[in-house]
Amino acid sequence: TQLLEQSPQFLSIQEGENLTVYCNSSSVFSSLQWYRQEPGEGPVLLVTVVTGGEVKKLKRLTFQFGDARKDSSLHITAAQPGDTGLYLCAGHSNSGYALNFGKGTSLLVTP
Amino acid sequence: GAGVSQSPSNKVTEKGKDVELRCDPISGHTALYWYRQSLGQGLEFLIYFQGNSAPDKSGLPSDRFSAERTGGSVSTLTIQRTQQEDSAVYLCASSLTLGQGNIQYFGAGTRLSVL
Numbered sequence: 001t002q003l004l005e006q007s008p009q010f011l012s013i014q015e016g017e018n019l020t021v022y023c024n025s026s027s028v029f030s031s032l033q034w035y036r037q038e039p040g041e042g043p044v045l046l047v048t049v050v051t052g053g054e055v056k057k058l059k060r061l062t063f064q065f066g067d068a069r070k071d072s073s074l075h076i077t078a079a080q081p082g083d084t085g086l087y088l089c090a091g092h093s094n095s096g097y098a099l100n101f102g103k104g105t106s107l108l109v110t111p
Numbered sequence: 112g113a114g115v116s117q118s119p120s121n122k123v124t125e126k127g128k129d130v131e132l133r134c135d136p137i138s139g140h141t142a143l144y145w146y147r148q149s150l151g152q153g154l155e156f157l158i159y160f161q162g163n164s165a166p167d168k169s170g171l172p173s174d175r176f177s178a179e180r181t182g183g184s185v186s187t188l189t190i191q192r193t194q195q196e197d198s199a200v201y202l203c204a205s206s207l208t209l210g211q212g213n214i215q216y217f218g219a220g221t222r223l224s225v226l
Contacts, residue, residue, distance in 0.1 A: 030211065031211065040219060041219050041220075042115070042202050042204070042217025042218050042219050042220055043154070043202075043217050044217070045214055045215070088153075088154065090154075092211045096159075096167055096169070097142070097159060097161075097167075097209050097210065097211060098144065098156035098159055098167065098169075098170060099144075099146075099154075099156065099215065100156070101146075101153050101154035101155075102153065103151075103152070103153035104153060104154075
């Protein structure tokens with residue numbers, strides 16, 4: 001199993017602050033995905049990064065894929081309470097089409 | 112419906128009982144996946160189906176777990192002789208077809224509590 005380690009596990013910040021969440025592995029992934037999950041809901045795909053060194057922006061969210069395709073980061077600028085949720089990174093296993101997920105970063109943004 | 116639908120949303124059962132969890136995928140999606148989300152373990156793959164092909168059962172934790180997909184649409188995950196460690200949120204996802212470029216859309220899950 002290709003393991004994905006996420007850090008930090010928990011993050012509590014105030015509105016307006018910046019933050020970065022990390023997703024690391026010792027394995028190479030063809031692509032990595034970032035999801036956000038709110039309480040009582042399933043994960044929702046935010047972005048897929050495919051090319052080593054790739055940077056993608058989604059409004060105040062910036063996603064980066066490491067050059068070696070073993071790690072990724074999510075940076076949020078000027079966090080809002082609406083950003084609160086569980087952020088998950090995931091990659092496909094070598095042998096099939098199931099997703100391997102990290103354990104997630106639980107983000108709380110207070111007004 | 113427009114999204115993946117799972118039922119029931121919550122299920123409380125006694126240890127040793129059997130439970131069935133249902134998933135209705137997005138219409139037209141040929142691939143269907145089951146995952147389990149528990150505290151401390153995160154999201155774990157259980158099984159996936161693609162059309163009429165044999166399912167990939169490599170993630171099922173024990174032979175007490177089984178799943179069926181009838182008519183290429185609705186799927187049922189069955190847990191026999193439930194144990195307390197089976198308590199978790201069971202998530203279903205579907206995608207247009209099988210392939211790493213296909214987006215998996217998740218349902219809201221069934222929260223299973225085994226007393």
